[in-house]
Amino acid sequence: MKKNYFLILFLLPYMFFAQAGSESTITEINSTIPFQGVDETESHIGTGEYKIYYDNIDGVLDKPIFFVDGFDPNDTRDIPSMYGLLDYGNPVENLADVVRDEGFDLVVLNFPTYTRTADGAEINGGADYIQRNAFILIALINEINSMKTGVEENVVIGPSMGGLISRYALSYMEQNTMDHDTRLYISFDSPHLGANVPIGIQYLFNYMLNDAGITELEPLVNGLLNSPAAKQMLIDHYLAHVDAGGVDQSAITHTPLGAPNYRDAFQTELTNLGFPQDIRNVAISNGSNIGQMTGTPGMELINHTFDVEFGITATADIHFTPAANQNITVTDVLLSIFGFPVTYSATAESPATSDGIDSAPGGQFDLYSFDDGSNALITEFVDNLNSQYFNFIPTLSALAITDSNWYTTPNMTASPFVNAYIPDNNEPHVTLTEDNVTFALNEILENALTTQEQVIVDNYIKIAQNPINEHLTLITQKNFKNTSISITDLTGKLVFKTVTNLGTKTDIPINVASGLYILNINTQEGISLREKIVVR
Known part of the structure; x- marks a missing residue:
C-alpha cells in the first residue's frame, strides 16, 4: 500500500497538468440553454467541439484565450485548419504559437455539422442560429473556468460571425448573473450591423438553382444565402424581394431589405443586448479607414455566356448595386434552350443616403474561393469575373458605427469599442497582417497579470513592462557590465543594438516602429535570452 501511495504522489502533477506545448483531444460540448429558431417548432440545445492547445511554458491551463469559429456554412473548417488561419507575415508566423510562447492557452471552438438527437435533423453548426452557437x-466558458487554475481572466477572440457569437454570449452571461471571468473581447471583422453579398449574385444563384435546375449550386445557395445565420446577418436578401414562387422579383421596394422574420428580429435583439460591460471591447476591421472602395457602384461584375450542357447556354450580366438613389438592372439572364429563349431579370435601388453597399469600404469576400475545382461551371464563372472581391463586412459594421451612408469615414467616438485597428486599404475578410497582429498582441499582453513584471531568466533580469513604448526598462537583481542588447524584426533584420551597463533598473531609449520584435540580451556572465516584445 505504501508503494501505491508514493506512486500516486509522484503521478499527481501529471494527472492535472499537461506538458508544455501539448494538446488535448477534440471534445464535444453541448449547450445547457435551449434555443428555438424561426423555422423550428420547439427549442433545442446545440453541439460544438473544442480543443485546448496548452502553452509552451508549463502546460498549465491558467491563461485561456478562446478562439471562436465564424461563418462556415458547409463545415469546411476543422479545428486544425482554424489554427492554421492564425498564420501571418513573411516569413510566416502564427499568432497561436506566439501567444502560447507567452504562456497563454488557446481554446479553439468549432461548430461542426452534427445530427441532432432530439429529432434526427442534420444541423450545419457553422451556419446555425447565432444565439444557439x-x-x-x-457552456464552454463555464467548463474552462471550472478547469483552469490561478486568477488570470480570459480573453475571447471572435473572427467574423464568431465575433457576434462571442458578443452575444458575454453580454448574455452578464445580464443573467453568470460569471464569464473575462477581461478582453476582440472582435475581428465581425458584422455588428450586418454583412453583404451582392444582391445581383443572390438573384443569379437562386434563379439558376430553383428555376434553371442547376443542382450543383445547391450547397452554395443553401449555405451562403439560405442558412439561418446568413438570413440573420445579410443586410439585403433576395427573399425580401421575390414573389410567392421564390424566384421572380416582386413589386416590393427594391432598396436593401433583410430576410423576412430573420434579419430585423436578430439585429433588434443584438442591439438590445448591447455589448459586455465588464470587459474591454476592442475591434479589428479589414475594411479601409479612408474610404477606399472595392470596385465602383453599378459596375459590371460579369457578362459571359456559359455552355451549361448540350443545347443549353446561359448568358449572365451581373452588376454591383448602383449609386445613391439610382435603380438599375443587377441581374440579367438569357437562357437559350435549343434556340428557345428564356429571360430573367431583377433590379436594385440604392437609398438616397448612400451609394450601393457592394463597393463600399469593408473587409472583402474573395469570389475566387467559390471555385474548389470540383465544378466546371463555377470555375468558368470565376474565370470571367471583372472583380475578384466585393465588400463583405462594411467597415462601419465591423466597428458597430451606425450611419446611413456606408462610405462615411469612421469616427471612433461613435463606436462602442474603446480601441480599434483599421487599415488604410481594404483587405480580404479576416486576414491577419503584421499590423493587426501587433494590435491584438498589444491588447492581449498589456493587462495580463504576468506581463507587467515578466521573469526572463531565473530572476536575474526582468522586463518592467511588455508591450513597451519609447523605452525598454530592465530590472535586475545585480549589476551587469557591458551587456549586449539587440532587437531584430521577424525577418531577422537588426533594428537596434547597444552595449550598456545594467543596474537594478535601467531605461534604454529605443526608436523603432510599432510592431512585433525579438529582443536579445547577452551578459558577460554568459546569461543569454531571446524574447518576443511588442513595441507600440
Whole structure:
C-alpha cells in the first residue's frame, strides 16, 4: 500500500497538468440553454467541439484565450485548419504559437455539422442560429473556468460571425448573473450591423438553382444565402424581394431589405443586448479607414455566356448595386434552350443616403474561393469575373458605427469599442497582417497579470513592462557590465543594438516602429535570452 501511495504522489502533477506545448483531444460540448429558431417548432440545445492547445511554458491551463469559429456554412473548417488561419507575415508566423510562447492557452471552438438527437435533423453548426452557437460558447466558458487554475481572466477572440457569437454570449452571461471571468473581447471583422453579398449574385444563384435546375449550386445557395445565420446577418436578401414562387422579383421596394422574420428580429435583439460591460471591447476591421472602395457602384461584375450542357447556354450580366438613389438592372439572364429563349431579370435601388453597399469600404469576400475545382461551371464563372472581391463586412459594421451612408469615414467616438485597428486599404475578410497582429498582441499582453513584471531568466533580469513604448526598462537583481542588447524584426533584420551597463533598473531609449520584435540580451556572465516584445 505504501508503494501505491508514493506512486500516486509522484503521478499527481501529471494527472492535472499537461506538458508544455501539448494538446488535448477534440471534445464535444453541448449547450445547457435551449434555443428555438424561426423555422423550428420547439427549442433545442446545440453541439460544438473544442480543443485546448496548452502553452509552451508549463502546460498549465491558467491563461485561456478562446478562439471562436465564424461563418462556415458547409463545415469546411476543422479545428486544425482554424489554427492554421492564425498564420501571418513573411516569413510566416502564427499568432497561436506566439501567444502560447507567452504562456497563454488557446481554446479553439468549432461548430461542426452534427445530427441532432432530439429529432434526427442534420444541423450545419457553422451556419446555425447565432444565439444557439452563443449558448454553446457559454457552456464552454463555464467548463474552462471550472478547469483552469490561478486568477488570470480570459480573453475571447471572435473572427467574423464568431465575433457576434462571442458578443452575444458575454453580454448574455452578464445580464443573467453568470460569471464569464473575462477581461478582453476582440472582435475581428465581425458584422455588428450586418454583412453583404451582392444582391445581383443572390438573384443569379437562386434563379439558376430553383428555376434553371442547376443542382450543383445547391450547397452554395443553401449555405451562403439560405442558412439561418446568413438570413440573420445579410443586410439585403433576395427573399425580401421575390414573389410567392421564390424566384421572380416582386413589386416590393427594391432598396436593401433583410430576410423576412430573420434579419430585423436578430439585429433588434443584438442591439438590445448591447455589448459586455465588464470587459474591454476592442475591434479589428479589414475594411479601409479612408474610404477606399472595392470596385465602383453599378459596375459590371460579369457578362459571359456559359455552355451549361448540350443545347443549353446561359448568358449572365451581373452588376454591383448602383449609386445613391439610382435603380438599375443587377441581374440579367438569357437562357437559350435549343434556340428557345428564356429571360430573367431583377433590379436594385440604392437609398438616397448612400451609394450601393457592394463597393463600399469593408473587409472583402474573395469570389475566387467559390471555385474548389470540383465544378466546371463555377470555375468558368470565376474565370470571367471583372472583380475578384466585393465588400463583405462594411467597415462601419465591423466597428458597430451606425450611419446611413456606408462610405462615411469612421469616427471612433461613435463606436462602442474603446480601441480599434483599421487599415488604410481594404483587405480580404479576416486576414491577419503584421499590423493587426501587433494590435491584438498589444491588447492581449498589456493587462495580463504576468506581463507587467515578466521573469526572463531565473530572476536575474526582468522586463518592467511588455508591450513597451519609447523605452525598454530592465530590472535586475545585480549589476551587469557591458551587456549586449539587440532587437531584430521577424525577418531577422537588426533594428537596434547597444552595449550598456545594467543596474537594478535601467531605461534604454529605443526608436523603432510599432510592431512585433525579438529582443536579445547577452551578459558577460554568459546569461543569454531571446524574447518576443511588442513595441507600440
